[in-house]
Structures are given as structure tokens and as C-alpha cells.
Amino acid sequence: MNKKYPNTTDIEKKNQARARAFIHLYLKVNFGLLNFSEREHFITDGPYDGGIDGYYIHNDSKTIYFIQSKFRTNDLNFESKQIDLSEILVMDVNRILDGEKNDEDSNEYNGKIKQLQREISSIEDIARYSYKVIILANLKDVKASDLRKLTGGFSCSVFDFSKCYENLVFPVITGTYYKASDLSINIDLSNKNAGSKISYTVLTGKGECEITVLFVPTIELARIMYKYKNSILKYNPRSYLGHEGKKVNDAIKETIIEKTTNEFALYNNGITMLSDETYINERIGQKNKAQLIVKNPQIINGGQTSYTLSRIYEENIDNDIESVFQSKEVLVKIITLLENSNHNNKVELINNISNATNQQTPVINADKISNDExxxxxxxxxxxxxxxxxxxxxxxxxxxxxxxxxxxxxxxxxxxxxxxxxxxxxxxxxxxxxxxxxxxxxxxxxxxxxxxxxxxxxxxxxxxxxxxxxxxxxxxxxxxxxxxxxxxxxxxxxxxxxxxxxxxxxxxxxxxxxxxxxLEDWKKSNYNTKTRKDKKTGEIRTYQSYNFSKWFDSEKFEEDLKEYYKITN
Incomplete structure (x- = not known):
């Protein structure tokens, strides 16, 4: 906990924590590691770390990442100070991969580096893995081929200050930092007499689609949205509505938390999800269970429901979360684009579906153009x-x-x-x-x-x-x-x-x-005298009219402004 919350009066420890947080940020954004302890496992920064500050073994892409970070303690240095090439040379990636226990100066590597070696050595299909070096620092005018030489022949990516803001900071604050490729969703068949789903094929002007409709446990959607957040709301015309959607959010929370029965399936309009490929298997070796797989999912209707479920999940993650969501399901409609090679057709079809579908919180016209280029x-x-x-x-x-x-x-x-x-x-x-x-x-x-x-x-x-x-x-x-x-x-x-x-x-x-x-000085010399007849008394009244709007939009306003404030200052 001291690493997460250092003594704020100790500047050195605060800077060390921020440097560590920089690596945490990279791990969270790129690999979807939401838990602090989970990320901390991969931090190796410390004495005798072989020049490696962190790592990650990505089993899906068969890639092992080695991270070196140079955090700067003030904004000017963060944006301008370059990493010295000699600092890259100190990375002992080859020695560590060769199983060496000590660096070239005979210093024994720290426990985290030995942990890294153990985890790599335990990978059964290690021959299929590649290695990549990530540098979190400014590094200008260095060719990719030269970086390979510096890192011992490994592919290298540099996250300079601008790339950090664009690819790390911005995704975190918008909740779009980790994209889903294939989602696995568990289905409960215990109360479904006709199987888990209904499916049918629809021919549209933009291509053929398959529609799959089924009830999904709310905890599955909550878990998915907790991890992927706005990254699977890319085509949704809006993101999560906090204060503005409070009435709907509160109703969802009440039905989930305060009820032990499944009224949620009756009250909620459901969720529409887009998928490139959809698979469902009802024979997975478990009684009354099935598994649904969706590829490149995007929720285009019901994002508010999904996000609120994820908030409930997050707020109860340290409690008995299964009991909160137990037996509660939501209707999900999955639209699989069988012909999805034409990107423009795909986007147009998505927009048409989104605009045509009724939602619990109305989509205003401004929302509909929020995804415009x-x-x-x-x-x-x-x-x-x-x-x-x-x-x-x-x-x-x-x-x-x-x-x-x-x-x-x-x-x-x-x-x-x-x-x-x-x-x-x-x-x-x-x-x-x-x-x-x-x-x-x-x-x-x-x-x-x-x-x-x-x-x-x-x-x-x-x-x-x-x-x-x-x-x-x-x-x-x-x-x-x-x-x-x-x-x-x-x-x-x-x-x-x-x-x-x-x-x-x-x-x-x-x-x-x-x-x-x-304004008063301008009125004195720029008013127009007008008359108006009082409807009740018939009396003709005289009044002064001022056209502030026209003046504010004119070049004369700028001239008058500069002249007036020049005189009176």
C-alpha cells in the first residue's frame, strides 16, 4: 500500500510513486489490467533490475513486452527531455532471456527479474512467442533499425510525451482504453424450455445479417462493461449519462440491488449488440450452461443499461457480487454482419439501426452526429x-x-x-x-x-x-x-x-x-427614438431603442472598445 499511497510530504517518494504509476498506466491501457495488485505484479523497477522497469506476457498475441520508463517530474522535462541512448543499452534483455542470474558486473538480478525468468520458462509453447521493447520516454530522430541494434535485435515502440497523452491518458479519461476482440459470455439454460436462443437471417440493402436473440445474465454484461467501458460503445451515439440519466440509472440499480427476483428481464428494454462473428455452444460439458462468443462487439443500443450494470459491479466487487446479480437476466439482440468487408456500408447500417431503435433515454439530434468525422x-x-x-x-x-x-x-x-x-x-x-x-x-x-x-x-x-x-x-x-x-x-x-x-x-x-x-455611453449617442400606442389607454408613448446585437457583431464595437478603454485606463 505504501507504493500506491506514499507519504505526500516526502517529495522523493512521491516522484517514485508517480514514475511507477506511469508504468501502471501503460499496463492498464494496453492490457486491460484494472486491479492495482494485478499490475504491480509486472513492475520490476528497482535495484539490479537489468534495466527493465516492467514486463507483460500477452498470451493472445504471443508477445512478451519489456518496458523501460523515464518519468520526468515536471511538465517541461516531460515534454522535452530526451532519454539518453546509453540508458537503452543497459537493458539486459538478452542476458535475462538466456537465463543468466547476474548482470555483467556480477550483481544478482532482483526477485522480480527472477520471477520474469520463471514465468517465461514455464510457457509451454514459448517457440511461438516474440519479444518487444517498450520505451516510455522522449526519443527523437532515431531510426527503428538503430533501435533494434540498441535493444539487442528486438522490435521497439517509443511512447513519447505526445503519444502518451494521445494513446494512454486520453483513452483512460474517456474509458476507451482496452478494446475487446473476442468476448466470452456464459449463458444459463436452466429456465429456458426452447433452448438458449432464437436466430434468423435478414437481408438488408447493406448486406445480409443474422439476428440472435437470447437472455444473458446481467453479471456477464456488468463484467464486460467494467473491463471494456466506452471502447465497446464506439458506434453508440452517446456514452454513459451520469447526472443527466440519473432517473434511469437509479431505476436500474433499484431493480438489481433491492430485488432478489428477475423483474429486470421484464422492465428493461434490452441491449442491441453488433458483432462480426457470433458463436453459441449449448454442449460445453456443464449442466444447464452454454457459452456465447462474439467477435469485435459493439453495443449500439442499451449502453446506459450496460454501463450502469458495470457501476453496480464495480461498487460491489469486494463483496458477494454473485448474490447481487443472481438470477437476473437481460434481453440481448446480437446483429452479426455476415458481409462486413465494406466499412462505409457497415457504418451506415449501424447508424440506421441506432437511429431507428427506441431507447429508454431518448437520443437527441445532437447525439446522432456525435460520431461524425x-x-x-x-x-x-x-x-x-x-x-x-x-x-x-x-x-x-x-x-x-x-x-x-x-x-x-x-x-x-x-x-x-x-x-x-x-x-x-x-x-x-x-x-x-x-x-x-x-x-x-x-x-x-x-x-x-x-x-x-x-x-x-x-x-x-x-x-x-x-x-x-x-x-x-x-x-x-x-x-x-x-x-x-x-x-x-x-x-x-x-x-x-x-x-x-x-x-x-x-x-x-x-x-x-x-x-x-x-454601455451607457454608447447608448447615449446611438439610440433610436420610437413611439408605441398603449392598447389600454390609447396614449402614444415615446421610448428609446438600442440595437446592442448589431453593434457587438460589428467592427465598430472593436474600434469603440479600444478607444474607450484607452481613454479611461
């Missing part, structure tokens, strides 16, 4: 450039929030992104439009035509968070707020991104304390 590109661009977590699918980061990997405030909701894009780039009125996410026709090229466009958007988002925090506004945001964001972008956006937050902290009060007087 534009949304995927925006998400990657914002994460790579600014570290922003763009939520293109509702609930996409629920797993990261639930596990305290990220705070909810760090997420940029999809509608808010477009509102910030428009208001910071001179279209303040457009930013107020309802359902903006589905009412814009921008392309990715439009968004990135000038690097200032997205820079402005990021700065605007930081300004918006500052304004909302100070004013304690609820979700209803008025035109005045967007105008302030635009004004901050015009007046105080610095050249360097790393200075954005400091500039907002240092200058927002300068804008805000004179903002109302600025």
Missing part, C-alpha cells in the same frame, strides 16, 4: 493543442470524472465550444442561438483556416469560466456575457498561450468595473 477531428485537435476535453458525446468523460482522473470543470461541452468560437471571432449574436451544435455548417477547414480562430476560442473559454464563476450564473447566459468574452479577447488576449490564464486574472476586473458605463 468533424466532431472526431475537433476533439483530437483541441486535446492535442490545448489539452481541452471536448465532449462530442454526452457522458463521454463520465468514467474519468467518476474515478477522479479529471474534474468536471475541465470539460468543454460541445455547444459551448461553438458559442465560444462564434463570440470570440466576432459573431456574438450567433453565439446565443439555440441548439447551436446542430445549426452550424462549419467544416474543419473553416475552424482551422487561421490559427487565431481556435486560439481565440480557447481564450474565450477560459474567460467564460472566469465570468461564470464570479457572477454565479446558472446555465442561462445572456448576450452581455458573450459580449464581455468578445471584449476580453480583443483587449487582453496575449500572444503566448501559456499566458492566457494570467492575463485573464490580471485584466478581467479592468474590463468589468467600467463595462456598464461603457
Amino acid at each position: 468533424l466532431q472526431i477531428k475537433i476533439q483530437k485537435c483541441l486535446f492535442d493543442k490545448y489539452g481541452l476535453l471536448y465532449e462530442r458525446k454526452r457522458g463521454e468523460f463520465a468514467d474519468g470524472i467518476y474515478n477522479n482522473y479529471i474534474p468536471a470543470k475541465s470539460i468543454l461541452e460541445r455547444n459551448l465550444f461553438f458559442r465560444m468560437f462564434y463570440c470570440s471571432n466576432g459573431r456574438v449574436t450567433k453565439a446565443r442561438q439555440k441548439k447551436l451544435f446542430i445549426r452550424q455548417d462549419l467544416t474543419f477547414e473553416d475552424l482551422t483556416a487561421d490559427e487565431n480562430l481556435l486560439d481565440n476560442t480557447y481564450f474565450a473559454f477560459l474567460c467564460f469560466k472566469k465570468i461564470i464563476k464570479l457572477t454565479h450564473q446558472n446555465q442561462r447566459v445572456d448576450l452581455n456575457t458573450y459580449a464581455k468574452v468578445r471584449a476580453m479577447t480583443i483587449l487582453f488576449k496575449p500572444t503566448k498561450i501559456e499566458n492566457y490564464e494570467d492575463n485573464i486574472e490580471n485584466n478581467y476586473n479592468k474590463l468589468n468595473e467600467k463595462w456598464n458605463s461603457y
Whole structure:
């Protein structure tokens, strides 16, 4: 436990724990090792480790991985400091594989390295295995052929800082870190008079499909979703809905936890799963048992149900988990695409099925375009450039929030992104439009035509968070707020991104304390006098009209703003 939770006042131990956690991260993401103790088994880092910090024996791919990690204790070094090539040369992979007990200096290898040797020597078909070196560090301008020479002839993959963010960190916070290839699901036949399933073949315009319908124990789906999470919701229009789907989630939990009978099979609409290949065997040498195998599974309907089951599983994993799910089943429909070579046809068919199927929580129009190429590109661009977590699918980061990997405030909701894009780039009125996410026709090229466009958007988002925090506004945001964001972008956006937050902290009060007087001064010289007849009294009343919206969207606003704040500062 000391390795997992070191004394926070001891900086050296904290840094050692973070370095160890870096290897844990790689093992979790790439091999689906969810338990800390399970991962710790493969950590070898320590004195006399032969230059190997961790390993993993992957039986499915017949590959043995040797890991060397160089964790940097500050962000600058993490992004820029390179691993020295001599550090790769100290990896004693060949000596260890040859069964040597000591390094070249006659130092005896530590117990974890000896454990590695024992596990390799016990593999019956070791001749079928290959070896691969993983380097968790920055390493530029080194050819793959040269790396092979440095590692003793082994294939090598480098995870530099950018690859770590993209392939390790982002998958963890979105719950997409470990992909399922073949899933094995156990079926209970004890109460099924007509066998475990019904199957039939359907011919569609996109090819032939086989549909298999059967009842599956809820604990099996809970176990699968606990391990694979959003990685098997790739084609689902949304991810897990936490707070927003609370009513449905609570109903699912109540039916599973508080009832000992199987009302869940009656109340729940069921789950639709896509598979490339589906096999079921009712004769597996166990009474009243069958086994279902699905290849490359994707849940396209019922993701909310599956994810809630996984939460129940996770919360009870240290208790009598079998009793919680005992005798409770859910209807599963598996669609097997018999002709799946055409990717475009496959995706189109999936989208059609998803849109046509009724769900317990309605799919809104914005959800239906969450998997569009534009949304995927925006998400990657914002994460790579600014570290922003763009939520293109509702609930996409629920797993990261639930596990305290990220705070909810760090997420940029999809509608808010477009509102910030428009208001910071001179279209303040457009930013107020309802359902903006589905009412814009921008392309990715439009968004990135000038690097200032997205820079402005990021700065605007930081300004918006500052304004909302100070004013304690609820979700209803008025035109005045967007105008302030635009004004901050015009007046105080610095050249360097790393200075954005400091500039907002240092200058927002300068804008805000004179903002109302600025608007009043403009009103005095830009109002229109209009008349209106009182319907009750018939009296003609005179009033002043102001068109703030038109002004905020004009170049004149920028000119007036710079002039006013130049004079009054």
C-alpha cells in the first residue's frame, strides 16, 4: 500500500510513486489490467533490475513486452527531455532471456527479474512467442533499425510525451482504453424450455445479417462493461449519462440491488449488440450452461443499461457480487454482419439501426452526429493543442470524472465550444442561438483556416469560466456575457498561450468595473427614438431603442472598445 499511497510530504517518494504509476498506466491501457495488485505484479523497477522497469506476457498475441520508463517530474522535462541512448543499452534483455542470474558486473538480478525468468520458462509453447521493447520516454530522430541494434535485435515502440497523452491518458479519461476482440459470455439454460436462443437471417440493402436473440445474465454484461467501458460503445451515439440519466440509472440499480427476483428481464428494454462473428455452444460439458462468443462487439443500443450494470459491479466487487446479480437476466439482440468487408456500408447500417431503435433515454439530434468525422477531428485537435476535453458525446468523460482522473470543470461541452468560437471571432449574436451544435455548417477547414480562430476560442473559454464563476450564473447566459468574452479577447488576449490564464486574472476586473458605463455611453449617442400606442389607454408613448446585437457583431464595437478603454485606463 505504501507504493500506491506514499507519504505526500516526502517529495522523493512521491516522484517514485508517480514514475511507477506511469508504468501502471501503460499496463492498464494496453492490457486491460484494472486491479492495482494485478499490475504491480509486472513492475520490476528497482535495484539490479537489468534495466527493465516492467514486463507483460500477452498470451493472445504471443508477445512478451519489456518496458523501460523515464518519468520526468515536471511538465517541461516531460515534454522535452530526451532519454539518453546509453540508458537503452543497459537493458539486459538478452542476458535475462538466456537465463543468466547476474548482470555483467556480477550483481544478482532482483526477485522480480527472477520471477520474469520463471514465468517465461514455464510457457509451454514459448517457440511461438516474440519479444518487444517498450520505451516510455522522449526519443527523437532515431531510426527503428538503430533501435533494434540498441535493444539487442528486438522490435521497439517509443511512447513519447505526445503519444502518451494521445494513446494512454486520453483513452483512460474517456474509458476507451482496452478494446475487446473476442468476448466470452456464459449463458444459463436452466429456465429456458426452447433452448438458449432464437436466430434468423435478414437481408438488408447493406448486406445480409443474422439476428440472435437470447437472455444473458446481467453479471456477464456488468463484467464486460467494467473491463471494456466506452471502447465497446464506439458506434453508440452517446456514452454513459451520469447526472443527466440519473432517473434511469437509479431505476436500474433499484431493480438489481433491492430485488432478489428477475423483474429486470421484464422492465428493461434490452441491449442491441453488433458483432462480426457470433458463436453459441449449448454442449460445453456443464449442466444447464452454454457459452456465447462474439467477435469485435459493439453495443449500439442499451449502453446506459450496460454501463450502469458495470457501476453496480464495480461498487460491489469486494463483496458477494454473485448474490447481487443472481438470477437476473437481460434481453440481448446480437446483429452479426455476415458481409462486413465494406466499412462505409457497415457504418451506415449501424447508424440506421441506432437511429431507428427506441431507447429508454431518448437520443437527441445532437447525439446522432456525435460520431461524425468533424466532431472526431475537433476533439483530437483541441486535446492535442490545448489539452481541452471536448465532449462530442454526452457522458463521454463520465468514467474519468467518476474515478477522479479529471474534474468536471475541465470539460468543454460541445455547444459551448461553438458559442465560444462564434463570440470570440466576432459573431456574438450567433453565439446565443439555440441548439447551436446542430445549426452550424462549419467544416474543419473553416475552424482551422487561421490559427487565431481556435486560439481565440480557447481564450474565450477560459474567460467564460472566469465570468461564470464570479457572477454565479446558472446555465442561462445572456448576450452581455458573450459580449464581455468578445471584449476580453480583443483587449487582453496575449500572444503566448501559456499566458492566457494570467492575463485573464490580471485584466478581467479592468474590463468589468467600467463595462456598464461603457454601455451607457454608447447608448447615449446611438439610440433610436420610437413611439408605441398603449392598447389600454390609447396614449402614444415615446421610448428609446438600442440595437446592442448589431453593434457587438460589428467592427465598430472593436474600434469603440479600444478607444474607450484607452481613454479611461
